[in-house]
Amino acid sequence: MLDTTPLITAVDRFADRLRSAPQSRLQRGAAAEALAVARELSARAQRVEAPEREPRVMPDAGIFAVGDQLAVAGRDLAVALETASSQELDEAVRCVRAAAERAFPSGTG
Template sequence: MPDPTPLLAAAERLADRFRTMPQSSLARQAPAGLELARTLARASGATAEIPDAGAFVVGDQIAVAAHDLALTLTASEGPEADRVLADALKAIAELR
């Protein structure tokens, strides 16, 4: 079982950045943030796509998707779980 703590910390930092960025920056960055949230949700096994609920909720969507993925990872073992965690951390880092 991989430790999801780094994932949660990175996702929360990014989510907070989205929550506090100026509206002009948020408008530019929101599509990428939404895609990240959707990627994290898919990695957790979600079957429904995260909806586009507007730029102002993207930070929350990232945080929720990361928490869902962390729960999935705590119940997983093996190299696949480690790869999913590494991929998620990479995706977060690339958006920063």
């Protein structure tokens, strides 16, 4: 069984930053970036769990809910990946970290 701690840690850090970010930061692109990665994680989880079905798209629940959407999608994927390859897990972690860096570049709030 894979240790999905790196994915959960990356997702939780990004989600926490989103939850504490001011509305202006969320509106300037952080929320859109987070929704995109949450949708990607959700689609990955669905493909692992049911590869024969087309993944459903996570809805846009608004800028104040995106941190929770990211957390849920990340944890769903972590559960799905527990029996998958380490490469899939590593790719998911890189995906989350890259999105977090685009949403909150180093040295900014």
